[in-house]
Structures are given as structure tokens and as C-alpha cells.
Amino acid sequence: MKKLPIGIQDFRQLRERNAVYIDKTGIIHQLVEESKYYFLSRPRRFGKSLLISTLNELFSGSKDLFEGLMIENQWDWSITNPVINLPFALLNYQELGLRKALIHRLTKIGKEYKVTLTATNLKELFEELILALHKQYDEVVILVDEYDKPIIDYIGTELDLAEQNQKVMKEFYSVLKDLDGSLRFVFITGVSRFAKVSIFSDLNNLNDITLKKQYNTLVGYTEEEIKLHFHDRIQLLMRDENLNYDEVIEKMRLWYNGYNWLGKDKLYNPFGVLNLFDGLRFANYWFATATPSFLINLLKDKVLYNVDDIEIGESVFESFRIEDDYNPISLLFQTGYLTIKKEDTETGLFTLGYPNKEVKVAFMQHLLGAFSGTYAASSATMVVNIKRAFESNSISEVIRLTNVMLKNLPSHIHPNSEPFYHAVLHLTFYYLGIFIESEVNMSDARADAIVKTGTHIYCFEFKYDQSAEEAMQQIKDKGYLEKYGAEHKDLIGIAVNFSSKQKKIDNWLMEQIG
Known part of the structure; x- marks a missing residue:
């Protein structure tokens, strides 16, 4: 029985430890072949960091890690690309400030690739690093994980700092506009969809795949993937819960399934599923990792409480700006507390609701506690x-x-x-x-x-x-x-x-x- 990859967001570590990996490399190959600049918004703990790590190893030419996976015989392993990997959750911007933290990260990457950098200004340093890597190696891959963390960490508490970080990021990404010839692939992930005018105004060709049907299953687990890769774990759960196979699947579906971004498959939250198989207990796992105090208080301030099975226009999916009056429904959708239940193509309206029992029960508890x-x-x-x-x-x-x-x-x-x-x-x-x-x-x-x-x-x-x-x-x-x-x-x-x-x-x- 393979190990459960609980807490493992590093692709190399996952493969070397012989942990369960849901093969997403087929859709990753499609992604790389079809375009060059991508943006993806998904809730926290949904597999974004593992996706970034997988792309890192792929462009670095780590062929041994992809043995037996769909992409193994579709990829040209003779070509490798230098990777600028920017995991914002790991940058020490809280203490150093975002500008200094980015300079520190870029300088470290330059040393790893043994390129000489002389610039001290953030924008110039980023440009110098990209050009130096392209000249010495090949076209550059840029991978950004949790791009919005230096902003959302301060929304609701220190708005001035959030706005400062937004300006730093806008300046930072503007470098990419004139360096297209030096770039092989750019992929940016986060939870929130801040307006392009706020951060990505110069990246006119950024392809937002958040609601594109063909990429609905890029992260998260489908039911078929769970049945295929966790058969032994399901057997343990059947024994522990004293339920038959169909009953266990139905209970899992009720608790952890239901996420959808306009694709044909409803998705399971990986974090909830993995912890279920580990503890053999149906419980609140994903919600418990971060109480959405800001969202709960926002709903309370606006006296908005009937948020399940609501019908709403497509504008709810649009990105927003820090300085705007936040749309609570839009934020609830982006952060994973609401998902798409139904689309009416004739009227252009969407029905949003709680994705599953785990989210519904926990969110209702906090919402009722706030109002009462x-x-x-x-x-x-x-x-x-x-x-x-x-x-x-x-x-x-x-x-x-x-x-x-x-x-x-x-x-x-x-x-x-x-x-x-x-x-x-x-x-x-x-x-x-x-x-x-x-x-x-x-x-x-x-x-x-x-x-x-x-x-x-x-x-x-x-x-x-x-x-x-x-x-x-x-x-x-x-x-x-x-x-x-x-x-x-x-x-x-x-x-x-x-x-x-x-x-x-x-x-x-x-x-x-x-």
C-alpha cells in the first residue's frame, strides 16, 4: 500500500517516497503545448503547490521522476530550461518586506545557476536574471505559487501594506512584457483573482484558465481517480465504518466532493480525502486549517447569511481590486467556500452553493456564531x-x-x-x-x-x-x-x-x- 502524501507538496519528495500520485501529467502536457502564459485560481490546499513543483521538475529534465506517467514518452528530455521558482509562502516578506524578500530570492537563484548579477534594484535584477539565464542556458521558465499571499495576508487588517505589496508586484511582473523572446513558459497560481489592472496590467497575453472546462481537473481529485488510486484505503474505510463499497463512496461524496469550475467532473478536496484515509474518520479537515474570519466578519457587516444555492450573474467570477468594496460572494467562490452547482446557458446565470458537508457544517457554525x-x-x-x-x-x-x-x-x-x-x-x-x-x-x-x-x-x-x-x-x-x-x-x-x-x-x- 503506497504512502499517503499528506503535507507533501514537493513532487520529487512524493515520488522518491513512493507516495500516491494522481497522474496529472497528461493535462500538464496539453497545458505546455497549447500556450505560454497562464494564470490559475484555486482554493488553498487544493494541489496548486504540487502542480508548480511538478512543472519545476519537468522543465528541469528530471526524467526519472516521471517514469510510468503519461508524459514520460511525450516529453523531449534532451531539452532543459532554467527555472525561476517563486513560492511566495516561503518568502520572508513579513520581516524583510516584499521588495527585499524578492531581491533575496532572485539573488539566491542567480547563485544556484552560477550567473553573475550586478543590479540592486528589484525590477532591474529580475530582468538581468532572466536575460543571464537565457544567455547561459536556454529560454527561462517562471513559476509563481501563491502570488496573492503578500496581499491577502493583510486585507482586513493592514490595507496600506496590502496596497504597497500590490504596487511592488505590479512593478515586478511588468518586466516580463519586453522579455517574451527569453521566456519558455510562465505559470502563476493563487487563491484570489485580483484585476489585471492591479497587478498584471502589462501581461496582456496571460491566459486565465480558472474557468476553462478543459482544465477543471488540473488539480483536485475526480471520483474515478480516487477509486483507481485509493482502492486499498477504501477497503480499510469500509471495514472501519461497517459500510459496503457503494455506501463509503456515497458518504465520501457527501463530505468532500462537489467542487466544480465548469467542467463535467465534480472534484474532491485532496486535503480532506487524504486525511480521511489517514484517520479513518469523516470529519472537518480542510476548513479547520484556516478559519475565514475576514469573510465571516464581512458577511456579518453586510448582514448577508443566505449564501447557499444562490443564483447570480457571471460578473461574480470577475477579478477585483484591493481598493474596491469587496463582493462577499465573489470572495466565497474564489476561496472555496462556494462552488458552481449549475449553469443556465440560456440566461447566463449560475447557481452557487456549498460544495459539500464539510464546508457547509463548519461555515454554518461560524456564521451562526458570528450573528448570534x-x-x-x-x-x-x-x-x-x-x-x-x-x-x-x-x-x-x-x-x-x-x-x-x-x-x-x-x-x-x-x-x-x-x-x-x-x-x-x-x-x-x-x-x-x-x-x-x-x-x-x-x-x-x-x-x-x-x-x-x-x-x-x-x-x-x-x-x-x-x-x-x-x-x-x-x-x-x-x-x-x-x-x-x-x-x-x-x-x-x-x-x-x-x-x-x-x-x-x-x-x-x-x-x-x-
Whole structure:
């Protein structure tokens, strides 16, 4: 059984340790043959660094590492190219500053290739290095990993520093415009898609393949790849979970599959899958590596909480500028918390949603915690307790727990707490749907929430500074429960009113309907 490549982002190390490698070299060969300048945006821990490392070894002529892979007999191994590899996560820009960190990196590469460099200015040094490498060796390959890290590290905390780093990068990449004849291949990866005008204004021929169908599977795992390369691991999981093969695959699909960038295949998050096989436990792995505090706070500030299964125009995929008012949906998509669920080619609209259970559960916990003024773990416990109250048909306990959720509404930040009231209720009942059958709606034509147990169907109508009587009358007048009559369960209407003055549910009614 081959080793799991957990934490291994170096292609040479992965191959020499005989770890599992999902062969992407066929599509890499297509990439190299078709164009010269590329940009790819994908979420963190999705395989971008391994892709860059693979390209590094390929252009360096490390034929032995590609034995048995698709590209082995398609590549001309007699030709090698000098590589300028810039992994921004490894540059010490936090202490040195970005300009000095880049100068240090370029100087180091020059020494490795034994070329003499005299320039001290960043832009001139970059140009001198490229020309010297081309003259002494061959056309130059430039590989950039996590290009946006010196920017996104400071967005939301030190915007001035983010803008300074943006200017340094724009100056840095402008060198490439006049050096086309010295370049063999340029590949840039990152999480965010900052506008070309911000950073890549001089690279007019940069091919953004983020949403190109033929490169959908360049990183990430397809289901077929998992079945082919992890068969033995799936067997261990079957034994440990006491499930058959199809049941394990279905559970994996629910937890870690679902990512899509307009290709025909939905993709698994490699980090989640590898840790699943290592720990033999379905759990939150990818989300836990970095809590998206900036995004959560941005959604809270904009009182935006209904982000699953939303229909939106193609402009959401466009790049943005640091100085702009950030579009939270665009950021959620780029960072991997939302993915493409459906494309309507006739209208040009896209449906975005949570890719899988891992992301949905963790994101709901943090979002509910932010809106309700509690910790994410506390909000999860509260929702589970509400689920148990429903299962025992104890509606008074449901109301009590809901009141606990509502008591910390941050009215000192937002004097009008009504949007937060609706947010907490929406998120609570939507999150509840992970455990029991629960629907939550935002339309006047439908009930605010429907919860189904083994014996009952509960219809909720919520009011704010009105009355429970009005809410109950609306349940009856609108006939919210009529369509559930054929299910042969007790149909119960629950009318709830929240008092902004008392900051709690001050009145509620329950009545059997029909």
C-alpha cells in the first residue's frame, strides 16, 4: 500500500517516497503545448503547490521522476530550461518586506545557476536574471505559487501594506512584457483573482484558465481517480465504518466532493480525502486549517447569511481590486467556500452553493456564531440540542433554546437588530436541516420554517415587534400546512413574536391545524 502524501507538496519528495500520485501529467502536457502564459485560481490546499513543483521538475529534465506517467514518452528530455521558482509562502516578506524578500530570492537563484548579477534594484535584477539565464542556458521558465499571499495576508487588517505589496508586484511582473523572446513558459497560481489592472496590467497575453472546462481537473481529485488510486484505503474505510463499497463512496461524496469550475467532473478536496484515509474518520479537515474570519466578519457587516444555492450573474467570477468594496460572494467562490452547482446557458446565470458537508457544517457554525454573538462550537451544540427537543416534540424547549440563541444579538453594533434576528433564525433552522428534515424560506408565499419529525410537521411563522396572533392567522390564511395533509402526521402551527425591547421571544402560540 503506497504512502499517503499528506503535507507533501514537493513532487520529487512524493515520488522518491513512493507516495500516491494522481497522474496529472497528461493535462500538464496539453497545458505546455497549447500556450505560454497562464494564470490559475484555486482554493488553498487544493494541489496548486504540487502542480508548480511538478512543472519545476519537468522543465528541469528530471526524467526519472516521471517514469510510468503519461508524459514520460511525450516529453523531449534532451531539452532543459532554467527555472525561476517563486513560492511566495516561503518568502520572508513579513520581516524583510516584499521588495527585499524578492531581491533575496532572485539573488539566491542567480547563485544556484552560477550567473553573475550586478543590479540592486528589484525590477532591474529580475530582468538581468532572466536575460543571464537565457544567455547561459536556454529560454527561462517562471513559476509563481501563491502570488496573492503578500496581499491577502493583510486585507482586513493592514490595507496600506496590502496596497504597497500590490504596487511592488505590479512593478515586478511588468518586466516580463519586453522579455517574451527569453521566456519558455510562465505559470502563476493563487487563491484570489485580483484585476489585471492591479497587478498584471502589462501581461496582456496571460491566459486565465480558472474557468476553462478543459482544465477543471488540473488539480483536485475526480471520483474515478480516487477509486483507481485509493482502492486499498477504501477497503480499510469500509471495514472501519461497517459500510459496503457503494455506501463509503456515497458518504465520501457527501463530505468532500462537489467542487466544480465548469467542467463535467465534480472534484474532491485532496486535503480532506487524504486525511480521511489517514484517520479513518469523516470529519472537518480542510476548513479547520484556516478559519475565514475576514469573510465571516464581512458577511456579518453586510448582514448577508443566505449564501447557499444562490443564483447570480457571471460578473461574480470577475477579478477585483484591493481598493474596491469587496463582493462577499465573489470572495466565497474564489476561496472555496462556494462552488458552481449549475449553469443556465440560456440566461447566463449560475447557481452557487456549498460544495459539500464539510464546508457547509463548519461555515454554518461560524456564521451562526458570528450573528448570534456566540462561539462557533457553542452554536453547534445549541442546534443539536434544538434537534433533540424537536425529536421529543418538546416545543417549549425549542422556544427556550431559540431564546438563548437570540439573547446575544449585537444591538450595540446595529441599533436595528431585526436583520440579525432574521439571520439567527434563518441560520438556526437551515443548520438544523443537516440533522433532521428542516426547510427555511424567505418568501411571504411560504412558511418561514418547516420542521418534520417522525410524528409531526411543524410550521413556524416569525414576527418582529408584532404579535403571535398575527403570525398564527397568517399560517391559517396562507394555508402553509395544506400540502402536507397526505403525510398523515400531526400538523402543528407555531407562531412566534420577538420583542426588540425585551430582546427575546415575548409571546408564542401553538395550534394543531386541520
